[in-house]
Structure formats: C-alpha cells, structure tokens
Amino acid sequence: MNETKGARLADRLKTAAEAKQALLAKFKPRPAAADPLFAERGVAAAAELKAVRAERQAVRTVKKKAADAVAAGAAVAAVERAERKRAKAPTEAEAKDKRDAKYAARKARR
Template sequence: MSSPQNVGHAERLQTAARAKAALLAKFKPKATVTDPQFEDRAALRAAELAAVRKERSAARALVRAGNIGRQEALVEEALAAKRGARKERKALTNAEAKAKRDARYAARKARA
C-alpha cells in the first residue's frame, strides 16, 4: 500500500531521531526549585518539638511528684476488673459443665 504523502527514507530517519530525542528528554533531570522558607520551616519544627518535649517532661514531673498514689490506685482498679472478669468466666464455665453433667445424668436415667 502506498502512502499518500511522498515521504523518503531520509525524512523517516529524521522523524525517528526526533521521536527518540523527545523520549530521552523525559529522562533528563530538571532544574529543582528550592523552597525559600526552608530554613524558617526547620526552625518552626524545632520550636514545636521543643514545646512538645517540654510538655511531656512537665507531665512526667507531675506524675512523679503527686500522682503516684493515683497511678497505683488505677493499677489496682485495673487488676480488680481483670480478676472480676476472670471470676465471671470461671462461673460461666462451671455452670456450663454442671449443665452438661445434668444432661448426661438425665439421658442416662431416661435410658434406664
């Protein structure tokens, strides 16, 4: 099939070279833009970090100073809740075991 355009071999080579150059241009590194406020942001981040650290150290100091008894009470409360949950689970397990025993006993009586 003949082409409607009268394109020669040299023109096809040029077109291929241009296409290849365009593909390679995509991979060339582009000039980077540096942020003019880069140092300012670093200083802001450092100030925020210092404020957070100061808050945390103050909180730790409060815990050490006066709330140690409160922490112990919270730990005891948590342990009591855990023990209560365990007792409930054991009671349910014992009740289920008793129900199974009773069912087996009733089945045995029914067969006899």
C-alpha cells in the same frame, strides 16, 4: 499533512529519532526550584518540637511526683496499719493468761 510522504529513509529515521528524544525528554528530571522559606520552616519545626518535648517532660514530672506521693502515702498507711495491728495483738503473757483461763474453764465444766 504528513511530512514523511515522499521523504527518504534517512529523513524518516531522523524524524523518528527526534520524536523519540522528545518523548524521553519529558521524563528527564528538571532542576528543582529552591524553596525560600525552607530554613524558616525548619527553625519553626524545631521550636515546635522543643515545645512539645518540654510539655511532655513536664507531664512526666507531674505524674512521677504524684506517683511518689501515692507511694509515700501507701507506705505511711502500711506503717500505721502495722502499728494498730501490733497494738491490738496481745502480749505473750496476755495470750498465755487467756489460754490458761480457757483450760481452767474447760476443766471446771467436767
């Protein structure tokens, strides 16, 4: 049953101290077991990371080339549009002749 019955004060204090030490021993850190595959997992993770980075870089390169192609196409289109606009625009002499014709027609109506 209870071993402390009839024990002296010193024995009870000793038993209590041992019990307290046993409880505290539960919370002490234990040495961790070394993982044998730790290094291999690190190498595999590094290889995977390198592959992911290479893939992302490839995607960035493709996107940049596509954006450059679109920008170049837009620049060519802008130049072509400016050429067409300039070709359609009358020269100064043609514009002057047109104004003079309007003025003459207005004067003739009066």
